[in-house]
Amino acid sequence: MNLTKVAVLCGGQSAEHEVSIRSAKTVVAALNPKHHEVQVIYINQKGQWFWWEKESFLAAEVDQLKASPLDQELSLLLGDAQYNWMSCKTQQRFASDVIFPLVHGTHGEDGDLQGLFEMANKPYVGAGVLSSAVCMDKVITKQLTYDAGILTCRWLVAYSDDSRDEIAAKIKESFGYPCFVKPSRLGSSVGINKVKAEEDLQKALDFAFQYDDKLIIEENITGREIEVAVLGNTNPKASWPGELQVHYEFYSYEAKYLDPNGATIINHADLSPAVGAEIQAIALQVYKAVECSGMARVDFFLSPENKVYFNEINTIPGFTSISMYPKMWETSGLPIDQLLDELIRLAVERYEQRRSLSHQFQSESL
Numbered sequence: 340m341n342l343t344k345v346a347v348l349c350g351g352q353s354a355e356h357e358v359s360i361r362s363a364k365t366v367v368a369a370l371n372p373k374h375h376e377v378q379v380i381y382i383n384q385k386g387q388w389f390w391w392e393k394e395s396f397l398a399a400e401v402d403q404l405k406a407s408p409l410d411q412e413l414s415l416l417l418g419d420a421q422y423n424w425m426s427c428k429t430q431q432r433f434a435s436d437v438i439f440p441l442v443h444g445t446h447g448e449d450g451d452l453q454g455l456f457e458m459a460n461k462p463y464v465g466a467g468v469l470s471s472a473v474c475m476d477k478v479i480t481k482q483l484t485y486d487a488g489i490l491t492c493r494w495l496v497a498y499s500d501d502s503r504d505e506i507a508a509k510i511k512e513s514f515g516y517p518c519f520v521k522p523s524r525l526g527s528s529v530g531i532n533k534v535k536a537e538e539d540l541q542k543a544l545d546f547a548f549q550y551d552d553k554l555i556i557e558e559n560i561t562g563r564e565i566e567v568a569v570l571g572n573t574n575p576k577a578s579w580p581g582e583l584q585v586h587y588e589f590y591s592y593e594a595k596y597l598d599p600n601g602a603t604i605i606n607h608a609d610l611s612p613a614v615g616a617e618i619q620a621i622a623l624q625v626y627k628a629v630e631c632s633g634m635a636r637v638d639f640f641l642s643p644e645n646k647v648y649f650n651e652i653n654t655i656p657g658f659t660s661i662s663m664y665p666k667m668w669e670t671s672g673l674p675i676d677q678l679l680d681e682l683i684r685l686a687v688e689r690y691e692q693r694r695s696l697s698h699q700f701q702s703e704s705l
Contacts, residue, residue, distance in 0.1 A: 342376040345683060346423070346435035348452070350382040350404065353444025354529045354550065357401055362441045362658040364397055365665075369675045375683070378435055380424075381407060382442060388413045390424070417458045437683050438463040441655060444525060448655040449475035462690030464682045465633040466654040473629050474654045477555045478523045480629060484649055487628040489621060491649045492558045492640070496523075497544070499552040506556070507540055514558035520544060522551035533559070562642040565608060567622035568656070568667040570681065572632045572689050577619040578667040580639075582608035604663060606670040614645055621647055633685050636664045 347370075349363030350356055363379070370377050379391040381404050389407035391399070412427040422432035438461055440452050448465075450472035456463040466474065473479050478496050485491055493514045497506045510518060520543040522530040530550035532543035547554050564585060568578040584603040608615070622637040629652060636656035640648040656664035665675045673681070 342372075343374060343683060344378060344434065344436045345370060345375045346378040346380050346438045348380045348382065348438065348440045348442055350384070351442035351444065351447045352382070352384055352386055353442075353447060354525065355443035355447075356384055358657060358659065359441055359443045359447065360401055360404065361660070362443070362662065365658045365660065365662075365675075366439065366441060366679060367393060368397060370679055371676045374680060378433075380413065383407060386446075388415065390426075415455060415459060417455070418460060423459055423461055435461060437461070437686050439683070439686075440465060441658065443655055443657070444529075448653075449524060462686040464686045466631050466635065467689075470630045470632065471654055474631065474635070474652050476524050476553075477521060477651055478553065480652060481555065484625055484628055487624065489625060489628065489649050490647060492560050494558070495556045497554045497556055499548050503541060503544060506544065507537055510540070510556060511537070517559040519557045519559065520547050521555050521557065522547050523553040523555045525550050560640040560642065560648050562640040562646075562648070563608075564650075565610075565618060565639045565641050565647075566663050566667070567618060567637045567639070568664045568671075569622055569626045569631070569635050569637055570633075570668065570673075570678070570685075572685055572692075575623055575626050575631070577622045577637075578671040580608045580610060580615055580618050580622075581606045581663050581667045581670070583663070604661060604666065606663065606666045610641075614641070614647075618647055621649065625649055625652055632689055634664070634682055 347363050347367050349359045351359055367377055367379060377393045379393060379396040381389045381391050383389065383405055389411045390413050391411065410428045414425045414427055416422055416425055421434060423435045425432045438456050440447065440463060442448065442452060446452065448471055450468045453463065453468045453471050457468060473483065481491055481494055495509050495513055516537065517533055517535045520532050520534055530547045532546060534540050534543045564583040565580045566583065567580050569575050582605040584605065618639060625637050626635055631654060634656065636653045638650040640650055656662060658665055665678055668678045669675060
């Protein structure tokens with residue numbers, strides 16, 4: 340049986356660089372060697388692309404990856420159906436069958452890489468260009484899901500050139516404190532603060548504006564933090580919900596990745612059948628509203644009255660040792676090697692479906 344050549348991309352230029360590497364190490368180790376030949380492509384923080392041999396990548400520390408030798412540097416070839424990659428030093432070319440991007444954040448899950456893969460004419464795992472861009476922007480996501488009739492918290496938009504006094508006045512008028520100040524286009528809780536009083540707002544705004552010139556400011560919802568893993572293209576399915584019991588003010592970057600006791604992860608949330616099914620249905624509604632494909636993790640708040648509030652969607656969910664997306668599927672009966680097989684199959688399915696469409700003008704009348 341021919342092995343599928345899977346290029347796993349990681350690293351990138353965002354604040355989530357190291358999280359991406361952790362996700363990629365999990366995926367590279369879990370891809371079934373009876374089905375796939377793994378190619379590791381590492382993108383450093385300057386935007387250079389490097390090839391790494393599988394075992395060397397798994398053994399390498401982050402600092403070793405950052406010091407990738409120049410003779411491993413690669414270029415992505417666009418529009419070449421036979422080859423995808425070329426060595427910058429030797430001009431040698433090689434091909435991938437499927438690209439598996441695990442580059443979180445800016446220039447990774449915001450549609451930038453996905454556009455390159457479309458131009459390279461190769462199948463890739465996860466959402467397409469439009470959906471990636473939409474879901475990366477929390478403001479646009481909120482607007483689309485709100486228009487689709489999905490319950491969410493109240494929110495405001497703030498830009499870097501807005502008057503700080505006007506922002507404070509809007510918060511006071513709309514929902515008050517506590518509230519959350521977030522970069523609109525970033526993940527892994529980078530740049531986020533919970534603001535308990537107006538005197539703390541200026542500092543939170545200044546911090547968040549270091550990462551994005553557009554912020555989303557959201558009302559605080561008291562309730563349980565629930566997550567759902569979604570898998571599929573036109574007919575997606577949802578895992579049973581999981582739950583995060585956070586031991587910080589909120590699920591911050593430190594709580595996620597630095598403190599092993601930052602949160603308790605429950606892969607199978609204790610919910611009634613009716614509430615669990617409702618959350619699954621809303622997760623699928625969100626997924627379709629933003630035209631997702633491949634995979635996504637959809638996050639919610641569940642109030643004490645069992646009201647379900649959509650929070651956000653992540654089109655390249657983490658695959659680290661503590662990430663809930665693969666864990667929820669494993670609890671639902673789909674171990675990670677089979678999950679990865681399915682994600683690769685879905686990538687090829689979408690690619691072939693898109694290729695079947697005519698992109699040439701047909702002069703004949705309908």
